[in-house]
Amino acid sequence: MRRNKIFTITLLFVLFLVACQPKAPAETVSVTEGSPLQTEVTSPTKQAQPASETVTLNIIMEQVPDYDIVAQLSKQFEEEYPNIKINFDAMPYDAMRDKILTSFLASDANYDVIIVDNPWMDEFAKANFLTPLDEFIQNTQDYKFEDFVGPVREMGVVDGKIYGIPYYNYALGMIVRQDLFDDPKLQEDFQKQFNQPLTVPTTLEDYLKVGKFFKDHGTFGAAMQPQRGYKIFEEWKNWLYGAGGNLMDENGNVIIDNDAGKKALNMYIEMYKTAAPPNSLNWGFDESLRSMASGESATMISYNWMLPTLNKPDGPSGNLAGKFALHEVPGGKAVLGTWHWAIPANTKHKEQAWTFISWLTSPKMDKQRVILGGAPTRVSVMQDQEVWSQGFGQAYYETVLKILEDAEPLARGPHAEEIINEVGTFLNSAVAGEMSVEDALKAAADKVREISAKP
Amino acid sequence: MDERDFKYRLIIPLALLLIIVMIYPLGYSLWVSLHDFKLTSIGQEHFIGFSNYWNILKDHSFWRAISNTIIFVVLAVFLEFLIGFTLALMLHRETTPFRNIFRAILLSPMFITPIAVGLMFRFLLNSQLGFVPVILNKLGINIDWFSYKMALFTLVLIDVWQWTPFMLLLLLAGLESLSQDPFEAAKVDGAEGWNLIRYITLPLLKPVILAAIIIRMLDAFKVYEYVYAITRGGPGEATETIQYHIYRVGFLYFRLGEASAMAYLLIIVILVLVLILYHVLQREHANL
Numbered sequence: 197m198r199r200n201k202i203f204t205i206t207l208l209f210v211l212f213l214v215a216c217q218p219k220a221p222a223e224t225v226s227v228t229e230g231s232p233l234q235t236e237v238t239s240p241t242k243q244a245q246p247a248s249e250t251v252t253l254n255i256i257m258e259q260v261p262d263y264d265i266v267a268q269l270s271k272q273f274e275e276e277y278p279n280i281k282i283n284f285d286a287m288p289y290d291a292m293r294d295k296i297l298t299s300f301l302a303s304d305a306n307y308d309v310i311i312v313d314n315p316w317m318d319e320f321a322k323a324n325f326l327t328p329l330d331e332f333i334q335n336t337q338d339y340k341f342e343d344f345v346g347p348v349r350e351m352g353v354v355d356g357k358i359y360g361i362p363y364y365n366y367a368l369g370m371i372v373r374q375d376l377f378d379d380p381k382l383q384e385d386f387q388k389q390f391n392q393p394l395t396v397p398t399t400l401e402d403y404l405k406v407g408k409f410f411k412d413h414g415t416f417g418a419a420m421q422p423q424r425g426y427k428i429f430e431e432w433k434n435w436l437y438g439a440g441g442n443l444m445d446e447n448g449n450v451i452i453d454n455d456a457g458k459k460a461l462n463m464y465i466e467m468y469k470t471a472a473p474p475n476s477l478n479w480g481f482d483e484s485l486r487s488m489a490s491g492e493s494a495t496m497i498s499y500n501w502m503l504p505t506l507n508k509p510d511g512p513s514g515n516l517a518g519k520f521a522l523h524e525v526p527g528g529k530a531v532l533g534t535w536h537w538a539i540p541a542n543t544k545h546k547e548q549a550w551t552f553i554s555w556l557t558s559p560k561m562d563k564q565r566v567i568l569g570g571a572p573t574r575v576s577v578m579q580d581q582e583v584w585s586q587g588f589g590q591a592y593y594e595t596v597l598k599i600l601e602d603a604e605p606l607a608r609g610p611h612a613e614e615i616i617n618e619v620g621t622f623l624n625s626a627v628a629g630e631m632s633v634e635d636a637l638k639a640a641a642d643k644v645r646e647i648s649a650k651p
Numbered sequence: 652m653d654e655r656d657f658k659y660r661l662i663i664p665l666a667l668l669l670i671i672v673m674i675y676p677l678g679y680s681l682w683v684s685l686h687d688f689k690l691t692s693i694g695q696e697h698f699i700g701f702s703n704y705w706n707i708l709k710d711h712s713f714w715r716a717i718s719n720t721i722i723f724v725v726l727a728v729f730l731e732f733l734i735g736f737t738l739a740l741m742l743h744r745e746t747t748p749f750r751n752i753f754r755a756i757l758l759s760p761m762f763i764t765p766i767a768v769g770l771m772f773r774f775l776l777n778s779q780l781g782f783v784p785v786i787l788n789k790l791g792i793n794i795d796w797f798s799y800k801m802a803l804f805t806l807v808l809i810d811v812w813q814w815t816p817f818m819l820l821l822l823l824a825g826l827e828s829l830s831q832d833p834f835e836a837a838k839v840d841g842a843e844g845w846n847l848i849r850y851i852t853l854p855l856l857k858p859v860i861l862a863a864i865i866i867r868m869l870d871a872f873k874v875y876e877y878v879y880a881i882t883r884g885g886p887g888e889a890t891e892t893i894q895y896h897i898y899r900v901g902f903l904y905f906r907l908g909e910a911s912a913m914a915y916l917l918i919i920v921i922l923v924l925v926l927i928l929y930h931v932l933q934r935e936h937a938n939l
Contacts, residue, residue, distance in 0.1 A: 293903075297691075301690070301693065320691075323691040323692060325691075423883075423885060424882075424884060424885025424886055425884075474778075474793075474795070475778040475795040475797075477795070477798060477799070477886050478797040478802075478882065478886060483777075483779060486779055486780075487779070610691070611904075613903065614904045617899070617903065617904075621884075621885070621887060622887075624885055625887030625888070627886075628798075628799035628886045628889075629799065630799055630887050631887070650906075651692070
């Protein structure tokens with residue numbers, strides 16, 4: 197009887213151990229057309245692929261219009277490189293970070309190519325999750341890495357090593373209803389009221405004047421995005437730059453609560469209270485885009501590539517399409533957002549992954565991508581006349597280039613994601629009137645110091 | 652075969668299952684909560700004792716999340732009980748017309764997945780697109796459903812919409828199982844209306860009411876989906892509930908050590924609450 201009991205327990209324990217044992221490294225390899233085998237086979241080893249075998253690259257992407265363009269171009273890649281198949285896993289933003297991290301921690305990578313949002317870059321690189329790309333870049337002929345706009349390129353560099361190749365930018369600019377600024381009646385009224393011409397504002401003081409003026413003339417002055425977390429910080433930091441401030445100084449000291457910070461937040465709140473649509477405390481970029489597209493608001497600080505969407509003849513703006521223009525944010529310096537291509541350190545297909553990335557981001561293909569509507573990252577592409585004529589026009593690309601050349605990310609370092617969310621919470625509390633400007637900025641500064649001190 | 656031996660062998664699969672799905676994760680998360688465990692630096696964690704716990708106890712955001720959650724739970728469960736009990740009394744009356752149809756319609760919200768309910772109300776209450784603000788504006792009423800002062804109460808109302816049916820279901824079942832004798836005796840003595848409810852229905856229904864409240868409270872403590880789908884904890888920290896806060900720290904910032912410690916503190920809070928309610932429930936049973 198006792199033997200039976202021991203046997204039962206041992207059997208169950210062994211079954212449990214077997215079930216929990218890590219999977220042996222295996223990779224899926226599909227065999228090319230023309231091969232006698234047309235089904236997928238599984239290789240149990242990490243050996244290099246014979247030339248006749250096809251490698252399938254699994255790529256995680258955010259489900260946005262830029263993804264559609266990449267998916268379209270990847271068919272061309274598969275024709276040029278028949279031994280590499282592309283399998284996209286496109287998903288909403290919220291699901292991406294968890295999935296990427298899970299892939300990093302797996303013994304066998306789920307993704308061979310990933311895209312990295314700028315707040316994650318330092319965190320992933322410092323955790324050794326990414327493959328340094330310096331050698332790949334050096335060994336790729338005519339790649340012209342220096343052609344990527346400086347600040348965009350720098351976002352992929354961590355501790356002197358390149359971990360990311362620019363995919364697209366989402367730097368912020370000021371999108372305005374140009375027809376309102378060009379309206380003779382409004383120009384006359386503005387001149388009378390302020391004794392200066394009505395122009396797209398280049399300073400925060402002028403932006404406030406313009407915002408209130410439009411509100412008094414039947415259009416909300418600014419479709420703002422004071423939503424808690426990322427959105428408000430992304431918008432407000434342009435105001436902070438405009439007031440001469442920053443999150444940290446060159447030595448890494450937190451200075452968000454200095455006089456420039458207070459000025460920027462006071463002005464931002466004044467704009468919200470006097471010129472923004474009512475009940476917009478929770479607005480993100482969807483809501484402000486709708487506000488602009490419906491003609492409710494005259495300006496917004498948003499992603500530069502929202503302009504083509506607003507001006508699209510069959511787009512959301514209806515009769516207002518074509519009446520929007522992109523300008524630099526007041527003060528000139530803008531918040532930079534970027535997505536980068538990267539290769540996980542634990543993928544077995546680094547060579548093939550680089551083949552795909554370097555092909556897609558080469559000067560030739562990057563130009564094609566931008567002509568199809570993708571957000572630009574290369575200087576040569578933004579100065580290309582063919583891109584101007586087939587894309588969204590010379591003025592747009594020249595403005596985007598100016599914006600990108602003087603742009604800085606929200607935060608850097610391994611805690612960027614947390615810093616952005618926490619600062620954005622305090623800013624939103626100040627706009628809601630729950631905290632004073634001084635208290636909110638002091639609390640934000642203390643929080644940033646606390647987070648930065650964590651390992 | 653020894654009967655005692657046999658019965659222990661029979662529970663081995665269940666015991667193993669419980670160890671795998673409950674005891675092991677609980678033990679592991681306790682271990683994690685005592686280390687500076689971060690998902691981006693696995694293998695480099697150090698034992699730090701109760702540091703995570705002390706830091707959390709000093710963290711304003713944690714306490715704000717706890718107080719938001721308690722306000723949410725108390726308000727939501729109170730309203731759900733009030734409305735659920737009223738509806739149960741109405742549906743219990745044989746004179747109410749179309750009782751079965753109303754019962755089916757009233758129960759339907761609780762069969763919808765909460766994340767879908769969250770998304771549904773996000774659009775219904777949206778100031779630009781929402782059906783509700785448009786109707787209210789036509790009546791001259793302007794409510795900012797997601798303002799700093801209103802947002803948490805809006806989430807409470809959504810929870811009430813979805814989970815009052817559950818309260819209704821339990822209370823109606825309780826009402827239908829009550830013996831009619833005390834009611835008839837009371838009526839003979841001249842009791843009617845509110846007096847019947849106050850002195851007969853409520854005391855007899857107490858065990859069911861307490862069970863329904865405990866179940867709903869435990870469930871309401873888990874509120875996450877509405878916050879995630881609608882407000883993301885904002886404006887400010889006005890709707891940051893404890894489950895969403897734990898999610899943020901653990902899965903957005905990858906600091907699983909702190910998130911696990913928070914989860915353990917939450918377990919303690921809920922356990923204390925359940926013990927108190929259980930004690931009350933036991934006392935009620937003993938008095939019956």
